[in-house]
Amino acid sequence: MGADGASAPADIVRRVHDKAFAANFASASGYLPKCLADLTCVYAPGELAEPGPWLAEFKARLAAWPTWTGGRFTLKPRHGSSGRGRVGGRAGALDEAKLRASLPRLAERGGAVLEPWLERTRDLSVMLQIAPPEMGTEGGVRLLGTAEQILAPSGVYLGHRGEIDSRGRVFSGCDDEEPMREAAAALAGEARAAGYWGPCGVDGFAFQRPGKPAEHSASEPELRPLVEFNARFTVGIVVVGLIRRALERVKPEIGLEPGGRAGFLFGLEPPPGWRSWQALAEAAGPGVRHLPLDQAPNGPALLFDSDARTLRQLAAEPG
Numbered sequence: 001m002g003a004d005g006a007s008a009p010a011d012i013v014r015r016v017h018d019k020a021f022a023a024n025f026a027s028a029s030g031y032l033p034k035c036l037a038d039l040t041c042v043y044a045p046g047e048l049a050e051p052g053p054w055l056a057e058f059k060a061r062l063a064a065w066p067t068w069t070g071g072r073f074t075l076k077p078r079h080g081s082s083g084r085g086r087v088g089g090r091a092g093a094l095d096e097a098k099l100r101a102s103l104p105r106l107a108e109r110g111g112a113v114l115e116p117w118l119e120r121t122r123d124l125s126v127m128l129q130i131a132p133p134e135m136g137t138e139g140g141v142r143l144l145g146t147a148e149q150i151l152a153p154s155g156v157y158l159g160h161r162g163e164i165d166s167r168g169r170v171f172s173g174c175d176d177e178e179p180m181r182e183a184a185a186a187l188a189g190e191a192r193a194a195g196y197w198g199p200c201g202v203d204g205f206a207f208q209r210p211g212k213p214a215e216h217s218a219s220e221p222e223l224r225p226l227v228e229f230n231a232r233f234t235v236g237i238v239v240v241g242l243i244r245r246a247l248e249r250v251k252p253e254i255g256l257e258p259g260g261r262a263g264f265l266f267g268l269e270p271p272p273g274w275r276s277w278q279a280l281a282e283a284a285g286p287g288v289r290h291l292p293l294d295q296a297p298n299g300p301a302l303l304f305d306s307d308a309r310t311l312r313q314l315a316a317e318p319g
Contacts, residue, residue, distance in 0.1 A: 006132070008231075012195040017231040019078045019113045022202075025190050026226035031183045033222050035209055039065060041114040042078070045107040051100045058099075058114070062091035065116065068210050072117035075102070077109035081230070085109060086155075088117055118207040121221040123149040124172055125160070125203050126184035127236040132197040141188045145170030145240040146177055149203070150271065150315065159267030160239045161315055163308045166251060166258050168244045173263075173308055176223045180204055183225035191229060201234035203227045239266045242293070242302060250289045254306040263308035268300050271315045277301050284310050 007013070015021060020042040026032040027040065041061060047054055062071055071091030080086075087102045089095060106112040127144040147162040147170060163173040171177060184202035191200065204225040243264055256262045265271075274280045276298055281290040287306035294300050305311045 008196045008198055013231045014079075014110075016191040016194055016196045016229055017079065018110055019076060019080075019228055020111070021191070021194075022187060022226050022229045023113055023115075025187055026183075026224075029186060029190075031186070031226050033224055035066075035068075035222065036116065036224065039069070039116055043106075043112045043114065045111045048103040048107040048111060051103055054103065055096065055099065059091070059094070061114070065091070069116040070210070074115060074117045075099075075106065076113045076115070077106050077111075078113055079110040081228075084155075118205075118209070118224070120205045120207050122174060123151050123203070123205045124174065124176070124180050124225075125149050125201055125234070125236045126181060127170075127199075127201050127234060127240055128184065128188045129199055130188055130192045130197045133195070141185055141192060143181065143185065144237060146172045146181055146184075147236060147239065148172045148174055148312075149236075150267065152272075157235060157268075158271070159265065159315075160236060161263070161265045161312055163261040164243055164247065164256075164264050164304075165261050166247075166256050168247050170240050170243060170264075171261070173261075173312070174206075176206060176225075179223055180225045187226050187229055191231065196231055198231070199233045199237055201230040201232075201236050203230065242266070246291055246302060246304075250291070250304045253289050254287060254304050256306070261308050263305040263311040265303040265305075265311040265315055266301070267315075269298055274314075277303070280314055283314055 023040050023042060062073060065071060073089060073091070075087040077085040085105065087099065124146065126146045129142040129144055131140055147160040149157065150159040150161060152158055163171045183204070187202055188200060204223065204227050206221040206223050208221050254262050270277050270280060277290055281288050281303060284305055287310070289304040291302040292299065293302060303311055
């Protein structure tokens with residue numbers, strides 16, 4: 001994949017890693033849900049340098065949002081991760097002093113992206129590898145896997161879960177897996193056209209929108225597949241590597257055969273509500289395989305289960 005230590009130029013990495021890159025592409029290519037059309041706004045650092053005019057425009061924009069949003073917003077730095085540095089609030093109860101104070105910090109991080117605060121039902125990630133330009137059309141964009149992310153309410157990363165088959169292919173196991181993969185591949189293709197190559201990840205999520213039209217099921221979430229493009233080696237790629245490395249060892253133990261799938265769970269620590277990995281493994285039953293990845297008993301670990309549903313259910317339910 002190129003010479004040792006080689007990488008895409010820093011200016012290109014910065015351009016595609018910018019949250020505005022994913023936001024603008026999603027809007028222009030039709031991958032942004034219709035209910036979010038015209039609600040996302042990208043601010044340049046220079047706009048944030050004038051608090052008075054910016055605040056007036058910001059308040060007018062929120063006032064024009066549809067009622068289903070409740071006026072709830074999040075203002076994210078264009079360069080950042082895991083929810084760090086974001087500012088949230090509600091149009092009817094703006095903390096103007098807090099907003100003004102946040103503007104210099106947001107400007108230092110490339111500007112900001114404004115969008116409605118959405119009630120996420122699941123978080124998804126796609127892991128990819130983009131071939132370097134000297135390979136021409138050969139290689140292109142390679143899909144490494146997809147998974148469901150486990151995040152704290154603040155957006156801090158906790159782990160991944162999903163499914164794996166006997167060939168080492170990694171899946172989220174969610175209903176919207178194919179639309180998520182399609183959108184991620186399209187965004188990765190756009191990044192490659194912009195000059196980026198190397199490892200990368202695409203984050204998206206499903207959300208529940210209040211007040212959906214009557215012809216839609218109130219329980220059916222909507223997919224927002226393109227939230228961020230991470231122009232780097234992501235934790236998800238590490239997880240895919242760990243899973244494939246362990247696969248031959250665990251296949252006979254969990255009875256994974258061609259045509260079938262097993263469940264996996266990776267966490268930096270036991271899921272919220274579980275006192276230990278051991279307690280979770282015992283609750284999962286005899287079909288589970290627990291692989292500690294650290295000397296600490298409750299440090300990073302991988303769990304595999306012959307029933308793909310079991311770990312998903314247990315990780316979502318406090319023990």
